[in-house]
Amino acid sequence: MKTAVTKRGQTVIPAPLRKKYGINQNTWLQWLDTGEGIKVEPIPRDVITALRGMGKGKKLVERIIKERKFDAERE
Numbered sequence: 001m002k003t004a005v006t007k008r009g010q011t012v013i014p015a016p017l018r019k020k021y022g023i024n025q026n027t028w029l030q031w032l033d034t035g036e037g038i039k040v041e042p043i044p045r046d047v048i049t050a051l052r053g054m055g056k057g058k059k060l061v062e063r064i065i066k067e068r069k070f071d072a073e074r075e
Contacts, residue, residue, distance in 0.1 A: 001014045032039040
């Protein structure tokens with residue numbers, strides 16, 4: 001998908017992407033310079049809800065215990 005940028009620096013987000021990512025007139029977007037290009041991400045209204053479940057299946061408790069043991073051995 002391609003869009004043009006106006007002389008005021010505005011562009012249009014294609015409708016399929018707006019629908020897929022739930023972007024509407026009240027959505028804020030975060031523009032990230034990756035050094036290789038630009039990444040645009042919608043900022044969720046409720047960040048806590050958006051982050052819920054991200055660590056599922058990653059055995060975080062085991063990782064924390066392992067890190068704590070490692071830190072204790074270093075002291």
